Amino acid sequence: MHSFGYRANALVTFAVTILAIMCTMASFSDNFNSPSPTARVQVLSINRFQKQIHGNDEVTMTLNISMDLQSLFTWNTKQVFVFVAAEYETPKNSLNQISLWDGIIPSKENAKFSIHTSNKYRFIDQGSNLRGKEFNLTLHWHVMPKTGKMSADKIVMTGYRLPVDYR
Amino acid sequence: MDWIGEIPESLKSIKIRRILSQAISFGLIVTSALMIWKALMCWTGSESPVVVVLTGSMEPGFARGDILFLHMNKDPIRAGEIVVYNVEGRDIPIVHRVIKVHEARDTGEDYILTKGDNNDYDDIGLYAKDQLWLQRHHIMGKVIGFLPYVGYGTIIMTDLPIIKYILTGALVLLILTSKD
Numbered sequence: 022m023h024s025f026g027y028r029a030n031a032l033v034t035f036a037v038t039i040l041a042i043m044c045t046m047a048s049f050s051d052n053f054n055s056p057s058p059t060a061r062v063q064v065l066s067i068n069r070f071q072k073q074i075h076g077n078d079e080v081t082m083t084l085n086i087s088m089d090l091q092s093l094f095t096w097n098t099k100q101v102f103v104f105v106a107a108e109y110e111t112p113k114n115s116l117n118q119i120s121l122w123d124g125i126i127p128s129k130e131n132a133k134f135s136i137h138t139s140n141k142y143r144f145i146d147q148g149s150n151l152r153g154k155e156f157n158l159t160l161h162w163h164v165m166p167k168t169g170k171m172s173a174d175k176i177v178m179t180g181y182r183l184p185v186d187y188r
Numbered sequence: 189m190d191w192i193g194e195i196p197e198s199l200k201s202i203k204i205r206r207i208l209s210q211a212i213s214f215g216l217i218v219t220s221a222l223m224i225w226k227a228l229m230c231w232t233g234s235e236s237p238v239v240v241v242l243t244g245s246m247e248p249g250f251a252r253g254d255i256l257f258l259h260m261n262k263d264p265i266r267a268g269e270i271v272v273y274n275v276e277g278r279d280i281p282i283v284h285r286v287i288k289v290h291e292a293r294d295t296g297e298d299y300i301l302t303k304g305d306n307n308d309y310d311d312i313g314l315y316a317k318d319q320l321w322l323q324r325h326h327i328m329g330k331v332i333g334f335l336p337y338v339g340y341g342t343i344i345m346t347d348l349p350i351i352k353y354i355l356t357g358a359l360v361l362l363i364l365t366s367k368d
């Protein structure tokens with residue numbers, strides 16, 4: 022009845038239960054945080070705008086990205102993944118989402134910054150619809166908790182119209 | 189002089205009853221585990237509702253041994269979401285983030301490109317030969333939550349299969365020899 026096995030079993034079960042309750046509570050406490058992040062993304066210049074040999078348009082650009090995501094961080098936040106996407110419609114596709122830049126913010130201290138960068142991933146259309154195309158710039162973030170439920174949100178910013186001619 | 193022959197007979201029946209009840213409790217454990225798994229499958233809509241992270245390609249978000257909870261519904265897949273996908277010719281599903289989406293207007297089909305947060309390049313090199321995009325049928329689910337470290341046992345067991353056999357054997361022995 023009171024063998025070693027039974028006692029070990031009871032101890033492990035109790036420990037796991039407490040741990041599970043604490044994880045659930047930590048995850049639940051994130052609901053009380055109401056963040057108010059701000060961000061600004063500007064296209065500074067279009068560096069190259071060409072049609073590839075396969076017939077798809079490709080554009081490279083320089084961006085200025087500044088943001089303040091400090092309010093997203095709580096005690097249960099491991100990191101915030103943030104990315105800037107260009108979003109637009111074409112006759113063939115009802116939505117095109119292209120990530121232009123992304124980054125991992127490990128702590129609250131690093132969550133307010135401004136950078137100057139060219140697009141990290143290639144901005145290639147499926148087809149050649151980019152001349153004179155207007156696209157939306159959207160800042161998305163995904164909060165990764167130390168444990169529990171992940172959350173995500175976005176800010177849609179002013180768009181940008183690509184030049185009418187290749188360069 | 190009949191009672192001498194009766195005693196071993198009754199002992200035998202006790203033994204059979206014990207073996208039977210142990211077999212039933214063993215079966216109960218196996219079937220309830222199966223039921224929980226299948227119920228989770230129905231509830232999340234994913235063929236594999238819980239997966240263990242096997243590589244460090246999503247560091248520092250997900251480390252080896254973290255457990256991920258998956259969900260699959262009819263909602264379209266969007267950039268930024270972390271998906272688990274299968275590629276033909278690969279046994280192990282991959283957990284990576286979506287960085288590009290093209291949604292066809294006529295069919296509604298999503299063409300998706302993924303990348304691991306900790307990798308320098310996107311996943312085109314991981315896909316099947318001549319495959320440029322992932323489509324919906326490759327996706328097993330989207331990651332909605334996670335528990336750290338809990339899956340580390342699985343990693344140890346895949347790295348050292350002998351431990352898996354020892355553990356399974358010990359568990360079966362424990363269940364069979366337990367008295368109540």
